[in-house]
Amino acid sequence: MGGTNQCSYKKERVMSALARIVAIGILLIGAVVSAEAASMGPLSDQDREDIKKNYERTTKRWDAAFQNVISEVRESGRERWGFGATFYFGRFVDVRGLVVAHVRLGSPAERAGLKQGDFVEWAVLVTDTGRHEVGIVAQRDATHQETAYGALEALEAGLPRAELDIVFVRPVLVGDHTELQRMLAHMSAVVIQKERIVEAEALAKSVENTAAPLQAALAHGANTMIGELANVRTWEEFLEREEILVRTPARALDRFWDATVQEANAFIAGKNK
Secondary structure (H helix, E strand, O other): OOOOOOOOHHHHHHHHHHHHHHHOOOOOOOOOOOOOOOOOOEOOHHHHHHHHHHHHHHHHHHHHHHHHHHHHHHHHHOOEEEOOEEEEEEEEOOEEEEEEEEEOOOOHHHHOOOOOOOEEEEEEEEEOOEEEEEEOOEOOOHHHHHHHHHHHHHHOOOOOOOEEEEEEEEEEEEOOEEEEEEEEEEEEOEEEOHHHHHHHHHHHHHHHHHHHHHHHHHHHHHHHHHHHHHHOOEHHHHHHHHHHHHHHHHHHHHHHHHHHHHHHHHHHHHHHO
């Protein structure tokens, strides 16, 4: 199998999910001003009001950010039906189409004889809505490639009670030369990667349970700071108190956020292994 295109459609879909998590990892620690940028001098009533609103926005953003990550993790680990094979859009001889990228051990795909590197020519997907023939082999033009991408979605649809017949080609060494064998695989969808359902919930709970006290510490510091604002006369006084009450717990929360994003990304990326 030569000249394959390793940039898979599956990978693109996964990366879009990871991008959503990374995108919310913006700097949410929110002092209204920094020590360098602050105009040292009296703290006005408007300054106090701006600080209060900023703290309120910050705590809400933290909550939304962690809820987003938790939802992504749970979605990644939810119960899925499938056949246990993943594909990428590659090249075989003078045509392009779907190549088997991975076959899960013990899956219907493995029991049906499908192997990594097989080139899928055609598929028939039978679901509750009827029988769907899926032509997969494509030429170079974009229209046919899009059809092949649509076929990938069909093959990995994960629908309960789905039946799949795949016509595929495999190079086989016969004597001193290679012959192409065309074969048929039949399989029924099952719940795959059951362990991920448990793993996803455990990770989501871990994030939730660890983030909660950190968020509470930040909220408590912010609320305390808000309560003291009436007695804070200058920016110097504000920044000194804010460093203890707000920035210190915010840094701890920020460090946990970075670690959480890395762990969540790794877990989500692993759903296609």
